[in-house]
Amino acid sequence: MKSTMLDLVQNETIKLLRRRRFLVIVLILAVLIPIFTYAQYRQVQTAQERMGTSDWRALLTQQIVDTQNRLASSRLPEEWRQYLKIRIEQQQYYLDHDINPNAPGGPSFARGFMDQAIALFLPLMIVVLAVDLVSAEYSEGTIKLLLTRPVRRWKVLTSKLLTLILFISLTILVALIMAYLISGVIFGYGGWNLPVLTGFEIVGSELDTSRVFMIPQWQYLVMQYGLGWFVCLIVGAISLMVSVLVRSAAAGMGIMMAALISGSILTQMASSWEQAKYLFMVNMQLTDYLAGTLPPISGMTLPFSLTVLSVWGAAALIVAYTVFIRKDVTS
Amino acid sequence: MAEVVLSVTGLKKAIGRRPIIHDITFEVYSGEVFGFLGPNGAGKTTTIRMLVGLASVDGGEIKVGGISLQDRFPDAIRQIGCIVENPELYKFMTGRENLEHFARMSGDVSPERIQEVVDFVELTEAIDDKVKTYSLGMRQRLGIAQALLHRPRLLILDEPTNGLDPAGIRELRQFIRKLAEEEGLAVFISSHLLNEIEMMCDRVAIINKGRVISVGAVDALMEQFADRVEWTFSSADMERAVVLLRSLSYVSEVWTEAEKVKCRMDTDHISTANQALVQAGIRVEGIAAKTVTLEDLFLSLVGGGDGHEEHDA
Numbered sequence: 001m002k003s004t005m006l007d008l009v010q011n012e013t014i015k016l017l018r019r020r021r022f023l024v025i026v027l028i029l030a031v032l033i034p035i036f037t038y039a040q041y042r043q044v045q046t047a048q049e050r051m052g053t054s055d056w057r058a059l060l061t062q063q064i065v066d067t068q069n070r071l072a073s074s075r076l077p078e079e080w081r082q083y084l085k086i087r088i089e090q091q092q093y094y095l096d097h098d099i100n101p102n103a104p105g106g107p108s109f110a111r112g113f114m115d116q117a118i119a120l121f122l123p124l125m126i127v128v129l130a131v132d133l134v135s136a137e138y139s140e141g142t143i144k145l146l147l148t149r150p151v152r153r154w155k156v157l158t159s160k161l162l163t164l165i166l167f168i169s170l171t172i173l174v175a176l177i178m179a180y181l182i183s184g185v186i187f188g189y190g191g192w193n194l195p196v197l198t199g200f201e202i203v204g205s206e207l208d209t210s211r212v213f214m215i216p217q218w219q220y221l222v223m224q225y226g227l228g229w230f231v232c233l234i235v236g237a238i239s240l241m242v243s244v245l246v247r248s249a250a251a252g253m254g255i256m257m258a259a260l261i262s263g264s265i266l267t268q269m270a271s272s273w274e275q276a277k278y279l280f281m282v283n284m285q286l287t288d289y290l291a292g293t294l295p296p297i298s299g300m301t302l303p304f305s306l307t308v309l310s311v312w313g314a315a316a317l318i319v320a321y322t323v324f325i326r327k328d329v330t331s
Numbered sequence: 332m333a334e335v336v337l338s339v340t341g342l343k344k345a346i347g348r349r350p351i352i353h354d355i356t357f358e359v360y361s362g363e364v365f366g367f368l369g370p371n372g373a374g375k376t377t378t379i380r381m382l383v384g385l386a387s388v389d390g391g392e393i394k395v396g397g398i399s400l401q402d403r404f405p406d407a408i409r410q411i412g413c414i415v416e417n418p419e420l421y422k423f424m425t426g427r428e429n430l431e432h433f434a435r436m437s438g439d440v441s442p443e444r445i446q447e448v449v450d451f452v453e454l455t456e457a458i459d460d461k462v463k464t465y466s467l468g469m470r471q472r473l474g475i476a477q478a479l480l481h482r483p484r485l486l487i488l489d490e491p492t493n494g495l496d497p498a499g500i501r502e503l504r505q506f507i508r509k510l511a512e513e514e515g516l517a518v519f520i521s522s523h524l525l526n527e528i529e530m531m532c533d534r535v536a537i538i539n540k541g542r543v544i545s546v547g548a549v550d551a552l553m554e555q556f557a558d559r560v561e562w563t564f565s566s567a568d569m570e571r572a573v574v575l576l577r578s579l580s581y582v583s584e585v586w587t588e589a590e591k592v593k594c595r596m597d598t599d600h601i602s603t604a605n606q607a608l609v610q611a612g613i614r615v616e617g618i619a620a621k622t623v624t625l626e627d628l629f630l631s632l633v634g635g636g637d638g639h640e641e642h643d644a
Binding site: 002003008011019141142148152 | 380386406408409413418419420421422424428432433435477
C-alpha cells in the first residue's frame with residue numbers, strides 16, 4: 001500500500017493546526033469583527049444625527065422625490081436616466097420592506113466587511129497561514145525527514161498547497177459566518193434579500209451605468225466572497241513561493257507585508273503610472289468592480305484583474321515547484 | 332557471501348564549478364556495520380545527503396538493493412532509514428504523532444508496528460509526551476524509531492554519537508550491533524572519531540577531501556599497520572642489520588628512515604630479534620616499540636593537520 005495524497009494532506013493539516021496558525025486567525029477575526037461592528041454602529045448613529053432626523057422613511061421618500069424630479073428633466077443623458085430609475089426602484093424596495101438602508105443587518109455588514117478586507121486584511125491572514133508552511137520545515141530541520149520518505153518532492157509540495165487551499169477556503173467561510181453572527185447582535189440578522197446594485201461597466205476611465213441591475217444581497221455576497229477567495233488563493237500561492245525561497249519566517253512575513261501594503265499605497269497614487277496595473281497588489285480590490293467604484297488605474301477591468309492575478313499565481317507556483325524540487329537540502 | 336545492500340559507484344558532486352566529491356566508490360553488505368570515517372570537512376555529510384536523496388548527484392550511481400536511487404527514488408529510499416545529523420522531529424507533536432506522521436508517508440506501517448518500534452527503542456513511557464519535553468538521548472531514540480519504522484534494509488546514521496554521554500554512546504553501540512547481527516540490517520555510520528568506528532564497525536571506508544583513501548575490514552587495516560619497531564644501530568652496521576632483519580620470518584616490512592631502521596613485527600619477538608642481531612655482531616644502540624592505533628593509521632593516510640578543518644555542515 002502506498003501513501004496517498006489524502007494521507008499527506010492529513011499530515012499537513014495536523015501540523016498546521018498544531019502550529020496554531022488557524023487558531024490565531026480565528027482569534028484575530030473574533031477580536032476585530034466586534035470592533036468593526038461597533039465602529040459601524042457609531043457611524044450609523046452619527047449619520048442619523050447629521051440628518052437631523054431619525055425618521056429614515058421621511059428621508060428616503062424625499063430622496064425618491066428628488067430623483068424623480070431630476071428624471072423629469074429632459075436634458076438628462078439616457079444611460080444616467082436608466083441608472084436613476086434603478087436607484088429609485090432600490091429605494092422603493094427599502095420603503096416597501098421597511099428596511100433602513102443606513103442601519104443594515106448582518107448580511108450588509110458582511111458585504112461592507114469584505115469590501116474593506118479583500119485587499120489587505122484577509123490577505124494578511126493568509127500570509128500568517130502560508131508563510132512558514134515550507135520554511136518552518138527547513139528552519140526546524142524536519143525537512144530532512146520529510147524528503148527522505150518514499151514520496152516524490154512535487155507530491156510533498158502539492159500536499160502543502162492543497163492544505164493551504166483548504167484553510168484559505170475555511171478562513172473565507174469563517175470570516176463570513178463571524179461577520180454575520182457578530183454584527184447581527186447589533187444590526188439584526190435580516191437582509192439576505194436586500195436588493196443591491198451591480199452590473200457597472202468600466203469603459204476607459206468612465207463608469208458605464210447603462211447595464212446596472214439589482215440582485216438580492218445573498219447573491220451579491222456569494223460573488224463577493226468568491227472574489228475574496230480568489231484573491232486569497234493568489235496571495236497564498238505567492239506566500240508559498242516566498243516560503244520556499246526564504247528560510248526565515250520573519251523575513252518571509254516582512255516581504256509579504258511590504259508587498260501587500262505597497263499595493264494599497266500604489267492604488268492611492270499610481271493613477272498616472274499605467275504599468276503599475278500589471279502588479280498583483282494593485283489588482284486585489286476586486287469587489288470594487290461589483291460595487292461600481294472607478295479602478296485606480298484606467299484600463300483595469302474585472303477580467304483584466306483576474307488575468308493579472310492568475311498569471312502571478314501561476315508564475316509563483318512554477319517558481320515554488322521548480323526550486324523545491326531542485327534545491328539541495330543543506331543545513 | 333552477504334548481499335550487497337548499498338552500492339555506490341563513481342559518485343561525484345560539485346558546488347558551482349568546485350568539485351567537492353571525487354569518484355567515491357564502495358559497497359555495504361547486509362548484516363554488517365560499515366564505518367565512513369573522515370575528518371570534519373572531508374565530504375561525509377555531503378555524501379550522506381546524496382545517499383538519501385537530499386542532495387542531487389552530479390555523476391556516478393547509487394543503488395539500494397539493486398534499485399537506482401536517481402531513477403526510482405521512492406522504491407530505493409523505501410529501503411533506507413536514516414538520521415542525517417541531529418534527529419530533528421516535530422517538537423510541537425508527541426512522539427507517537429511524529430511516528431504516525433512518518434508512517435503515513437511510508438504507506439504500510441500498522442499501529443502495531445509503531446508500538447513494536449517504540450518498545451524496541453524503550454520509549455514506551457514517554458511516547459505520548461510532546462517531543463519538546465524529551466532529553467537529547469530520548470530524541471536520538473525517537474529518531475532511530477522513525478528510521479526503523481518501515482523496516483528498512485539499510486540504516487544510515489550521520490555522526491550518531493554526537494552530543495551523547497558515555498553511557499548513551501555505549502547503549503547506542505550495543506543497539507547498532509544488535510540491529511546488524513540479529514536483524515541482518517546493513518548499518519552505515521559516519522564519524523570523525525576513530526575509536527568509535529574501531530569499536531562498532533566491521534568494515535570501514537576512510538575518506539578525505541572528497542576521495543576514498545582506503546576501504547577494508549577494520550581488522551585488516553589494523554593488521555596492515557601492525558606494531559612497529561624502531562632500531563638504532565651504529566651507521567657502519569646499518570646495511571647488515573637491514574639484510575638480517577629482512578631474513579627473519581616474523582618481520583613483515585623493513586625500511587630505513589632518519590638514521591633508524593624501522594620494521595613491522597609483533598612486539599613479542601623483539602628479544603628474539605635482538606638476540607639474532609647481537610649474535611651476528613651488530614651493535615644495537617636502541618630499540619623502540621610503537622603500537623599503532625587506527626588513529627595513527629588515519630593520520631598517516633590523510634596527512635597531519637587536516638583533522639582541524641571547519642565542519643562542512
